[in-house]
Every structure is written in C-alpha cells, then in structure tokens.
C-alpha cells in the first residue's frame with residue numbers, strides 16, 4: 001500500500017493528452033522525489049509545456065493521474081504579469097495570494113536575482129529578461145515543496161543564469177523537488193535525472209554529475 005509518507009511530491013501516471021485529435025502525450029510516467037532536480041528536454045513541440053501545465057493542474061489530461069503533495073511553485077514559459085503594476089505591487093499581490101506573513105524570502109530572492117533596484121518600476125517598463133526574473137521570483141517566494149519551471153531563465157544574462165543554477169541546487173539540497181524544462185545542452189550537468197520527451201513518452205537517463 002502506498003502511504004503519503006512514501007509518496008513523492010509529484011507523481012504522474014499514464015498521462016495522455018491530445019489537441020484536436022493530435023496526440024501529444026501518450027502515457028507519461030514521472031516521479032519527482034524530494035531533493036531531486038529533474039530536467040525535461042525534447043525538441044520544439046514535443047509536449048514539454050503541455051506536460052508541465054498538466055503537472056501543476058492548469059490543464060486536465062485526457063487520461064492518467066497526477067498527484068501532488070505540498071505547495072507548488074509554477075514558472076510558466078510566458079510571464080503572466082500585469083504591465084501597469086510595479087514589481088513591489090506584484091510582490092504584495094502574491095504575498096496575499098500565498099498568505100505569507102512577510103516578504104522576507106522575496107527580499108532574499110530579489111538580491112539573488114539582482115532585482116532589488118526595480119521595486120518601484122512598472123513591469124511594462126522592464127526588459128524581457130527582468131520580467132522573467134520576476135516571473136521566477138513569484139514561483140519561488142512562498143518556498144514551495146514542488147517547483148515546476150518552464151525555461152525559467154529565458155533572457156537572463158550569464159551571471160544571473162549561473163545564479164539561477166546555484167539557487168536551484170540549494171533548493172534541491174534543502175529537499176525541494178524541482179522540474180526544469182531546458183533547451184540548453186550546457187545546462188544538462190546540473191540535473192540529477194534527465195527526462196527526454198520523445199514521441200509522447202519520457203525516456204530517462206541519470207545525469208553525470
């Protein structure tokens with residue numbers, strides 16, 4: 001019998017999904033245990049974003065099951081931000097949504113991602129890479145158990161890109177479960193497990209670390 005104690009924070013079993021008769025996912029199984037950094041790779045259109053949207057519950061599968069335990073942080077491929085609100089207003093909005101007593105963790109992440117100077121700027125005036133930093137910060141600021149990150153570092157400069165990986169490794173070492181969609185070959189060594197999406201199924205390899 002599977003008990004909650006042994007269940008990984010994310011378990012996906014037999015997930016299938018198609019759009020208008022075109023089958024994209026054909027029976028995906030995935031466990032993301034605590035303290036694991038999983039990379040999801042695959043060619044354009046393979047279904048990576050579809051899988052992540054199903055993993056967080058934003059999209060329903062046609063069949064199969066998804067079980068999650070604990071809080072989830074989701075960084076979508078395209079930032080869902082309001083151009084007219086400042087960075088600080090976004091933080092306060094999500095502080096309420098996540099019911100956080102303080103913005104202490106958000107402040108630490110602002111430092112790590114070099115966002116501190118942007119607090120009063122409206123999002124519509126930020127560069128694409130800076131908007132993406134905020135998109136990522138919003139996924140992390142409640143310190144969730146499960147992190148589901150869809151190409152989270154698009155548009156980051158090299159320094160921020162490196163800091164992202166240090167941050168992700170630190171979270172993994174604190175027992176968080178992390179999935180990252182990546183297109184970048186030089187990032188693969190950061191993963192504990194690489195899951196390649198091919199013809200609607202995941203093919204796994206242990207990463208060389």
Ligand SMILES: Nc1ncnc2c1ncn2[C@@H]1O[C@H](COP(=O)(O)OP(=O)(O)OP(=O)(O)O)[C@@H](O)[C@H]1O
Pocket residue numbers: 019024042043044045046047048049050051
């Ligand atoms: N809402 C939708 N309606 C119809 N087709 C869709 C929809 N969303 C995705 N698709 C199609 O499903 C397939 C998988 O898309 P998805 O975005 O999941 O792939 P991906 O692996 O994330 O691609 P990329 O690497 O380009 O981001 C693509 O052929 C895409 O056109």
